[in-house]
Amino acid sequence: MAENGACLFPPVFSLARHRRTEASDTAGSSHKSRLSSLSTRRFAQLSSAAETATTFPSSRPVSFGENRRSPEKHGEKASDQGLSSPFMEDVELESGRQRLRRFFDEAKDLTRADGGPPRWFSPLDCGFRLEKSPLLLYLPGIDGTGAGLTSQYKKLGKIFDIWCLHIPVMDRTSFLDLVKMVERMIKAETCRSPNRPIYLVGESLGGCLALAVAARNPNIDLLLILANPATSFDKSQIQLLLPLLELMPEQLQLSYPFILSLMGGDPSRMFKASTEKGLPPQQTVGELSMDLLIMPSYISVLAGILPKETLLWKLQMLESASAYANSRIHAVKAETLLLTSGKDQLLPSLAEGGRLDDALQRSDLRKFDDCGHFLFLEEGFDLVTIIKGARFYRRGKSHDYVLDYLPPTPAEYKKQYESNRWFNEITGPVVLSTLEDGRIVRGLDGIPSEGPVLYVGYHMLWGLELAPLVTGFMNQRNILLRGIAHPIILEKYKKGQPLDSASYDTHRLMGAAPVSGTNLFKLLSSKSHVLLYPGGMREALHRKGEEYKLFWPEEPEFVRMAARFGAKIVPFGTVREDDFGEVFFDYNDQMKIPYFRDQIRQRTEDLAKVRANATGQVANQDLHTPWIRPKIPGRFYYRFGKPIETAGRKQELSDREISHELYLQVKSEVEGCLAYLREKRESDPYRSIFSRLMYRATHGSTSEVPTFEP
Template sequence: MASLPALLSMPRAAPARNRVQLPRASRGTEPVTAPFGRRSKPEVKQVQKVLDDSVIEPVRVADFIERSKEMVRPDGGPPRWFSPLEAGSRPAGSPLLLYLPGIDGTGLGLIRHHQRLGKMFDIWCLHIPVADRTPFDVLVEYVERTAKEEYSHFPNKPIYLVGESLGACIALAVAARNPNIDFILILANPGTSFEKSQARPLLSLLDVVPEPFHAAIPNLVNFLTGSSYMMTSAYPENQPFIPEIVKELSENFAGAVNYFSFLVSSLPKDSLLWRLKMLKSASFFVNSRLHAIENQILILASGRDQLLPSSVEAERLCKDLPNVRIRHFTDNGHTIFLESGIDLVTIIKGAGYYRCSEKMDYVRDYLSPTSREYEKAVQNYRWVDLVADPVMFSTLENGKIVKGLEGIPCEGPAVLVGYHMLMGFDLGSLVSRFVTEKNIILRGIAHPFMFNRASELLMPDSSSFDGMRLMGAVPSSPINLYKLLSRKAFVLLYPGGAREALHRKGEQYKLFWPEQSEFVRMASKFGATIIPFGAVGEDDILEVVLDYDDLKNIPFIGNLHGRINQDAVRMRTESTGEVANQKLYLPGLLPKFPGRVYFFFGKPIETRGREVELRDRKKAHQLYMHVKSEVENCNSYLLEKREKDPYRNLLPRLLYQATHGFTTQVPTFEP
């Protein structure tokens, strides 16, 4: 039976597309089980309406160690690339991903993610043999040659460099030396902080510790960082009632200990010493060249990194580099890619970092969410379902109003046009209900603020908008609406935008639509169905007590809102009236004893066959005003009918569920 390195690397003949010739396990003609040969034309992706429920087999740190045992056996070979067979057959047109390992050098650091990454990327992993003594600058040149060869064949595609600790330094160095290549860097706990890290005293220790005793170093690191005491004393694993999150933390800690133990047992002292010295020189090399890097960079920073001050270093790099975004993982350690709860694909998609061409295309590059990603996306809105028990009504073609979404067509394209509730807390209920009842993913037209780096830096949590991107939100623009409709998508559109969702005191249920008809002619071009809808209930949940006019006069808050609106992408600057005054701010809100939220979808309006008619601006505007009137009518209908709902308030609903079961659907008024 072939050894594991053979199964992973599969030395092959010369590549058909003139790939760069790499020593030993170079890439070439692929085995039948993993056809990685690239095609010249990417396949056109279609908008997917169902969640991706494919099951990925879980892989633990122990699996990584077991599979690495073959890889760390000295073979006398130089560094080389391999393609993991479990990554499967990557889609046509997918970008290349080069994984650059940490000081272990095995190249198996993404083992937990190979299957999912293989659906999006052509994956090559760098393996650095144990006995190899290739200097840092030569490793950089080696990766650089591969990237240049790829770029010469596919100059319009990005190349992803995914690196951790030492590998992150290699990625930064390659990007600094090749500003003309479109690199996207995903860096986990980058080693650029070596001088301030636990690895620095570790290097000094190795110089004096004899060979047999260097295996005790992991325990010394745990003692110095306090990780062992904190995890084992606070969360004993023998308690049967231990919470799931604590189990995850304990697993990650145990994995970190196993990883470090594996590192010192698999790497002889001189090899480990060489890698740490290389990390030191790599840190110096990269820090002196940061000024030359302008690439897109996503940094994953662990809060419990036992070797590097990763959270602080991520913030430093974000200040020093112009195009960096950060995702903090407060409960994870140095081996973040090997730890449970981390899904690299979800992180990349949520941050908006997946693209297959020179520019981000939020429609073409979108990948439908998995069930787990869907849960992550809607979890911030769960409170609405819990306290407000949303009710939805729709209208059939014959005009009959029914409870549920039966009146919503099953096939697109369609544009759902409605009233935007306060703070947009209607979004989660809408998105989740359409997925569960209609198997439809709503593609929201969102404010560009949610995609802007400067905006992200102002948020308390840099991942605040990741859920919306996972569910397919796109920046507001005519071209994005055009692309969505051309792919028969269901588009969620709020003409009132931020002005409506962040309205002032006393403006609930008032529409702030632009004067010009923005979407009617576009919808008619593709024969899209326009579905007007109303949404009420915000006044039974929250009340605005401090609006923009109040807050702008408070020194600190006023300055913050000034920064938000200065940095935010401005919209509708050519418009007049209230809709042109879309000031972004965080209102002062007073919660109320919860009432109920209601949605009402009016009778669908067909534009199919009316393209010629609606080219006329006057007729298009008439239809636009009709849609606006229908949205107002939907709101009026709900405001009137909710008075007849005996379960409008929370207490009657709780009493009903107490007697009928808490999974029972609470009744409402008859439509």
Template sequence: MAMLGIQNDSSLQEAQQKFSDGLSSMLTLTTEIGDIIRMDTVVWKLKLLKTAAAYANSRLHAVQAEVLLLVSGNHNLAPSGEADRLFKMLKNCKVRYFRNQGHSLLMEYDFNLLTVIKGVNVYRRGQKQDVVLDYLPPTFSEFKKTFGDDFKQFHQLLSPVMLSTLQNGKIVRSLAGVPDKGPVLFVGYHQLMAMEVSSLVEGFLREKKAVVRTLAHEAFFVGNLGTLREELSLFDVVSMYGAVPVNPINTYKLFERSEFVLLYPGGVREALHRKGEGYQCFWPDKPEFVRMATRFGVTIVPFGCVGEDDFLEVVVDYNVQKNIPYLRDWIKTFNEDLPTIRETVIGEDGNQAVHLPAVLPRVPGRLYFLFGKPIETKGVENLMRDSKQANELYLHTKSEVEKMISYLKRKREEDPYRSIVSRTLYQATWGASAQVPTFEP
């Protein structure tokens, strides 16, 4: 309190003098404190507080309401463990720790309560949760913080190249070949560790001003990741930018609302593939998405993406981890808590065990996207009843994805700026915001 009147630009001598004067004036009041605050009053208030706390604690276990517990870590009060106690006692509680924030959390300049609520998936329009209907698109400030601050360096390393195919078959460096309105289903290859998703989402927000709703694995929404979920992290970012658990009901609702939807038929099997399996499509045999897309007249846009081998290399994959007792038990325990997505799929493509492969970073190359020519399903409702035609469209889509992957792998060899060194020199010359050129499509 004695330091409140000291200005930041004061000299050391001025600050010492003001502090001394302030402290002296406060000390003269100490003799009057006993008359202002009587001891019997203090004791009575402490007993009242103790009784009220006991009353509340005895009823915490019965609270059924959904609770979001926000905990700051940078304050002058002694840690009491109250957050951990409440988290254990409240049945339906989510917690987020803010280690570097003060005790006036809601008043911090860089804290946005709505952003946290959206990321934790507790925003509701009605009595029951609906991850599709309850979604609120990111604001400009949220977009700026995510892709201008949090993911800025990551995307500078990736330096993504976005290509699309026009109706006449010409490939251009933009998203001009992608429809402007939904419903659109983007179907493609899932790169190692799903490293391409954030670049794809950012590209559509910047150029199309559209949110791509990703059909994501349940691990992003439930599972034994409590410790990781206690901080604002990738899990919250995934939800904030429109991802929903992949299942038929959510897919149906998204198509019904004419959304841009992103689907990876290969799922976890592609994103966490084994050594030597890069750029292989592990799609199930059944045409999972074709019939539903046909029902709503969805435009299917196949796309290819390459670049994972320029950034990461798998050194310990699932085939090794499942033979290590500790890791095998951890993988088994973790996956038991997750809903089964492809229980009817037999064989390798149905093996969706979530794990964390050990990878080594490589000298960053570049990430490339190519969106193919849109496939219209409007007016071909017969695909809903003809399994043979539905399967043909499914295999055609997969073939297009594989062709685009081959095209990008071949053409990137012609990119003079594939190396991070050449890109850095280019941006040092033309500015950090300059678009780095690439190969001629």
């Protein structure tokens, strides 16, 4: 996807683009001299609340669109990953200690010349971003600096227009006035760009602020990302600290080491992350020891950010903010992504996440069991990857599975690949393809390089062939397969559904789109490589004795669409997975038992249906779970047939009979691939997992295990 849009703000604090009233000029002059001395290395502009209180078109801190520039005009090259690579540009993630250091560096810069009312600033190191990127407003936690997203800037800045709220140390603006300030900003931007969504990213106190703003503005297109929101303050142990803090002298404040220890994260988790990077034990221990020496130096910075009076004020504000947000949760209509930590020692966030997920109308929950309260500072936490996996990114009124899709970065793909590597090792995939001259070769040399290409095949039991298939295309040919999937995989906001939405984040990250003519049209028109299973769920959840049997619809659903764009059709078959286990309690058995029958009907009714107007066996898309008797894992075999050209045949294939003939040809080719593989696998000397393990033991763990001659 091309990143051909850019918006880089100059490192000055000029307010020339603002039409201010005389009153707002007067309000801002008292602290303008202090602002000019602020470091300009990181921030584009700080604008006060008074400056954002003008008329809608001119109330924004900087004119977002007018300051956009083309990188080509400045001798810079905009990344265009969508054309030359299946990946987005990678951004190296900082370690936990680097994140903490950057946070305190930026917090010091922001508070060095502090004073005046709350204001917005934009970080400069976000770089160039996608065209028409949505606005992201960061609402800080109890620290109020607005620096909590520092470790996420570079990745977020590629896809968002970022502005952060800064609340000066000695400011005593009430929670309700903060709500009104954010309201002025979102109303101004909505007036200016009514079709652009606005993201509110709030952590702790900022989470309450985001919920309050959303509840008061149900007709504005808001998307909320809440990290450990403080709506559970009434159940927190923090309240017990209030009387103690009031009595404790400023010099003996014991809360700072406690807060600092929470910000530093779990040392055991940091040690695990270091070892996973392959660092020697001596270096890992040395770095952790260095942290113990450096951490105390941050206490003075923390004391400057949260002196006793400010800390007491913020804790009291948390109490009112929590009560205000909770009283209005029923009015929140915005899409909401909840991020909760399992080791939050400040708030009972894990339990609160479940409560909010039930209370909110359109919410999606992600849990991080090993993380603490300050989620954005945690080692390895990547907000952009989470947004991608949750399908929570859009640039218009509704999500577009093609235009809004953000491909994985190399690091994101590597993480997904490594998590499934064990399955590839067990199944030892053999991949065959067919060249133009009809020769069958091992590997994917016979696969077209340029799209659009439509891969049409047989769905094995539970669809377990997908992981080796998708990673094989990426590793061997650098091709990202966009799968056409059942809507159940991509469903969100279905309360009480039996499936965990987070379990399908990998499918969303790798580009799966719900099965529909519209999505197939868009994918082929964008020259994508599209993976299609005409048999769908009926094949993937087949019954006893139905191994390698195709359940395709009668109508040639995909042929005319492929011809419209001149897409190549590649038939393929996969075998062996059915031998991975034996179905012994299938759909027919379950429908005979009232308990299972009621479950199947309820699940099918609650979740999205496809092919509601189809006839025959393929129309039966009832959601059920076949019971499997496991077997010793065998080997997976894939064969891709010779590509079938449709270019120049659009008019010809508009004829129903001719298109049906091609449809039957594709189906016959798939059946031929299955028959070929079932026969040839019998001659594979390394079909057994034990023989493959022995081969690897004698030839090296990275050596390719041989197979039959094609």
